[in-house]
Amino acid sequence: MTLPGPLNPPPRLLMGPGPIDADPRVLRAMSAPLVGQYDPFMTHAMNEVQELYRRVFVSSYQETLLVDSTARGAIEAALVSVLEPGDRVLVPVMGRFGHLLVEIAQRCGAEVHTVQIEWGQIAPYELIADAMAKVQPKLLAVVHGDTSTTVVQPFDGLAELCARYGTLLYADVTASIGGNEFLTEEWGVDIATGGLQKCLGGPSGSAPATFSPRAVGIINSRKSIEAGIRAEGDAVAAHPIRSNYFDMSMVFDYWSERRLNHHTEATTMLYAAREAARIVLEEGLEAFQARHLLHGRAMLAGVQGLGLEVFGDLEHKMTNIVGVVIPDGVDGEAVRGRMLQDFGIEIGTSFGPLQGKVWRIGTMGFNARQDAVLTTLAALEAVLRREGFGLPAGGGVDEAYRVYAEAAA
Amino acid sequence: MTLPGPLNPPPRLLMGPGPIDADPRVLRAMSAPLVGQYDPFMTHAMNEVQELYRRVFVSSYQETLLVDSTARGAIEAALVSVLEPGDRVLVPVMGRFGHLLVEIAQRCGAEVHTVQIEWGQIAPYELIADAMAKVQPKLLAVVHGDTSTTVVQPFDGLAELCARYGTLLYADVTASIGGNEFLTEEWGVDIATGGLQKCLGGPSGSAPATFSPRAVGIINSRKSIEAGIRAEGDAVAAHPIRSNYFDMSMVFDYWSERRLNHHTEATTMLYAAREAARIVLEEGLEAFQARHLLHGRAMLAGVQGLGLEVFGDLEHKMTNIVGVVIPDGVDGEAVRGRMLQDFGIEIGTSFGPLQGKVWRIGTMGFNARQDAVLTTLAALEAVLRREGFGLPAGGGVDEAYRVYAEAAA
Numbered sequence: 160m161t162l163p164g165p166l167n168p169p170p171r172l173l174m175g176p177g178p179i180d181a182d183p184r185v186l187r188a189m190s191a192p193l194v195g196q197y198d199p200f201m202t203h204a205m206n207e208v209q210e211l212y213r214r215v216f217v218s219s220y221q222e223t224l225l226v227d228s229t230a231r232g233a234i235e236a237a238l239v240s241v242l243e244p245g246d247r248v249l250v251p252v253m254g255r256f257g258h259l260l261v262e263i264a265q266r267c268g269a270e271v272h273t274v275q276i277e278w279g280q281i282a283p284y285e286l287i288a289d290a291m292a293k294v295q296p297k298l299l300a301v302v303h304g305d306t307s308t309t310v311v312q313p314f315d316g317l318a319e320l321c322a323r324y325g326t327l328l329y330a331d332v333t334a335s336i337g338g339n340e341f342l343t344e345e346w347g348v349d350i351a352t353g354g355l356q357k358c359l360g361g362p363s364g365s366a367p368a369t370f371s372p373r374a375v376g377i378i379n380s381r382k383s384i385e386a387g388i389r390a391e392g393d394a395v396a397a398h399p400i401r402s403n404y405f406d407m408s409m410v411f412d413y414w415s416e417r418r419l420n421h422h423t424e425a426t427t428m429l430y431a432a433r434e435a436a437r438i439v440l441e442e443g444l445e446a447f448q449a450r451h452l453l454h455g456r457a458m459l460a461g462v463q464g465l466g467l468e469v470f471g472d473l474e475h476k477m478t479n480i481v482g483v484v485i486p487d488g489v490d491g492e493a494v495r496g497r498m499l500q501d502f503g504i505e506i507g508t509s510f511g512p513l514q515g516k517v518w519r520i521g522t523m524g525f526n527a528r529q530d531a532v533l534t535t536l537a538a539l540e541a542v543l544r545r546e547g548f549g550l551p552a553g554g555g556v557d558e559a560y561r562v563y564a565e566a567a568a
Numbered sequence: 569m570t571l572p573g574p575l576n577p578p579p580r581l582l583m584g585p586g587p588i589d590a591d592p593r594v595l596r597a598m599s600a601p602l603v604g605q606y607d608p609f610m611t612h613a614m615n616e617v618q619e620l621y622r623r624v625f626v627s628s629y630q631e632t633l634l635v636d637s638t639a640r641g642a643i644e645a646a647l648v649s650v651l652e653p654g655d656r657v658l659v660p661v662m663g664r665f666g667h668l669l670v671e672i673a674q675r676c677g678a679e680v681h682t683v684q685i686e687w688g689q690i691a692p693y694e695l696i697a698d699a700m701a702k703v704q705p706k707l708l709a710v711v712h713g714d715t716s717t718t719v720v721q722p723f724d725g726l727a728e729l730c731a732r733y734g735t736l737l738y739a740d741v742t743a744s745i746g747g748n749e750f751l752t753e754e755w756g757v758d759i760a761t762g763g764l765q766k767c768l769g770g771p772s773g774s775a776p777a778t779f780s781p782r783a784v785g786i787i788n789s790r791k792s793i794e795a796g797i798r799a800e801g802d803a804v805a806a807h808p809i810r811s812n813y814f815d816m817s818m819v820f821d822y823w824s825e826r827r828l829n830h831h832t833e834a835t836t837m838l839y840a841a842r843e844a845a846r847i848v849l850e851e852g853l854e855a856f857q858a859r860h861l862l863h864g865r866a867m868l869a870g871v872q873g874l875g876l877e878v879f880g881d882l883e884h885k886m887t888n889i890v891g892v893v894i895p896d897g898v899d900g901e902a903v904r905g906r907m908l909q910d911f912g913i914e915i916g917t918s919f920g921p922l923q924g925k926v927w928r929i930g931t932m933g934f935n936a937r938q939d940a941v942l943t944t945l946a947a948l949e950a951v952l953r954r955e956g957f958g959l960p961a962g963g964g965v966d967e968a969y970r971v972y973a974e975a976a977a
Binding site: 162163165166167168169170171173175177178179180181186187188189190191192193194195196198200204207211227228229230231232235239259262263265266267268354356362363364365399400401402403404405406420421422423424425426427428430431433434437440441499505510 | 576586616674773809849
């Protein structure tokens with residue numbers, strides 16, 4: 160067999176639900192040389208990353224760090240570190256990623272209760288409150304922004320409910336963090352886990368996470384230091400966390416001044432996470448979110464201007480993604496194929512009950528930009544017309560321009 | 569708080585047990601733009617990576633792929649996907665990473681039996697055979713090259729033992745793959761997992777792994793597809809794998825033609841893994857290993873030429889690392905500190921019973937080079953002399969030169 164040649168990806172504009180085009184600054188940061196695991200530069204960079212992500216999460220929690228996996232792994236790290244077999248968990252399921260929380264909690268051996276909501280709607284506070292009273296769970300696990308439905312879940316009142324029942328509050332902010340308001344500490348969230356590949360504009364493979372002192376206390380009470388590096392007096396738990404890799408009590412030690420060896424930190428992904436947070440905070444978190452709101456509104460107006468129906472509860476729409484109902488008689492996959500092959504633009508499909516019924520168009524991170532929005536709308540119009548779908552000429556681009564003009568006025 | 573500045577790592581020559589300096593080609597590959605998760609370019613690149621790593625593992629196994637974690641995560645992925653609670657596992661423990669296998673298997677709920685060997689020695693075949701007869705385990709888990717002791721474990725006869733007792737054979741090749749001979753399929757190894765940050769010359773954060781059809785059969789018998797994407801007729805196991813992220817049956821589907829969504833592949837780490845394998849295979853796997861052998865021999869001769877004692881069984885020394893006994897009266901950490909701060913060169917310490925007693929000097933991947941070897945020896949001599957340790961002037965460099973001259977003759 161001959162060897163494949165040098166890497167040469169085709170030019171793409173990634174306007175789906177993520178990954179999106181990484182910010183070129185993040186990609187450049189990833190070609191920086193490595194240093195050793197305990198090099199003063201490395202441990203200093205780890206400390207910087209902690210401080211940067213405290214600001215992204217709006218959290219003063221000491222245990223704010225990176226999990227060396229994709230966003231999904233960080234969800235598991237949070238859940239498996241907290242949950243012992245038999246623990247009760249409550250999950251409002253409003254879309255695919257609620258199902259994922261259920262699935263992961265079940266694999267932790269937890270007793271999982273759900274509030275099932277129609278995809279595209281939020282979970283009403285009253286339903287969650289009723290279920291909390293019944294279940295009185297150890298953990299309430301909530302997806303903040305579920306890209307499968309484009310809806311963002313309000314967290315009002317959840318902290319008070321959790322306080323009432325001694326429940327920990329977990330939030331999956333993979334798809335929302337950075338681009339949608341999320342105040343970890345003010346909202347009383349004990350654990351939040353994210354990902355780089357959405358609004359933060361990096362590649363997937365590293366997952367920022369933040370843990371409240373209360374969560375850390377529960378996790379550390381389960382600590383068990385592995386035999387190969389255990390010192391006299393070190394903890395050996397009776398029922399240790401079921402995972403070694405995702406045992407956050409050991410990961411906390413690794414990120415602490417103690418620097419107890421666990422895995423070998425994924426240095427290049429840490430470089431990426433550091434640069435991604437710097438980009439957010441240079442712009443300013445509020446300005447960064449306002450930019451997501453603006454370009455998300457322009458994209459929404461644009462698809463409506465093309466005469467397309469929008470999916471889901473628009474009052475609770477994520478800033479960074481819109482669901483578009485695939486019109487009757489239009490082959491959704493053919494449209495996505497032409498967009499990609501002929502225009503180099505990726506838009507997304509959806510999952511489960513929405514598969515084949517909804518496209519998902521993202522405006523996030525580096526791609527929350529006017530040129531990306533207008534180009535996507537122009538291409539979508541062109542493709543739909545060639546697919547035989549009648550639509551107002553220029554209606555998408557015009558409506559987006561209108562949003563931009565109003566914002567500038 | 570002001571923001572930290574752009575990333576600006578100090579120049580380092582990383583001659584420890586890993587991570588080592590990533591090959592600049594790998595770093596450059598990591599700044600390539602992203603593509604979507606199901607872009608034809610991406611799925612083609614995934615297929616290329618599978619074929620490249622089949623050649624690195626010397627394995628025809630279909631299920632050869634990347635685990636999106638550091639090397640430690642891939643060990644856990646292998647063990648948790650195979651082991652059900654109560655399953656018997658046998659682990660020969662010759663160093664720190666044997667302890668790690670024990671620890672991970674225990675967290676899977678397995679009944680773990682060990683053969684305990686003095687650090688620095690191999691596990692003799694007879695001891696393993698006796699234990700296999702007694703335990704008759706589901707899995708024999710063996711570290712191939714343990715950087716904590718610098719020793720490489722022979723696999724002769726292990727496949728036959730495993731066949732006798734219906735045991736799966738797992739090998740942790742994190743530190744050995746590429747730089748030491750390892751013939752996955754010929755040696756009857758069912759599962760091998762590696763890492764990029766040692767001989768393969770990449771950053772940590774992605775872990776190549778290969779699974780035999782027999783291992784795949786056992787893992788797939790435990791398959792349970794998650795609710796959010798489950799189709800009619802899809803598998804729901806009674807005792808699913810305890811992890812979702814490391815459930816290899818789902819990861820196999822993701823890497824198969826079915827492309828069933830699991831995590832979002834860490835694209836940039838995949839780019840790195842692809843380039844790392846291309847570099848190995850361009851040189852040729854045998855030439856790549858011969859290069860590791862040569863520079864490892866030069867480094868060994870060099871430290872001996874400095875009058876230093878070498879740790880461990882030299883007959884079974886890994887090509888890519890040497891253990892150096894810290895001489896009486898020398899402050900090991902002071903020497904490492906001067907090497908790093910004054911010369912920009914990192915050498916390693918060790919763990920457990922060897923902590924403070926042994927330095928570890930690596931010659932691997934991009935750093936298995938004459939200039940790296942000679943520079944390290946010259947710096948080590950200079951530092952030891954300033955620390956007041958008497959040693960033959962130029963003795964290290966001279967001996968290394970002698971090895972190179974003999975090899976060239």
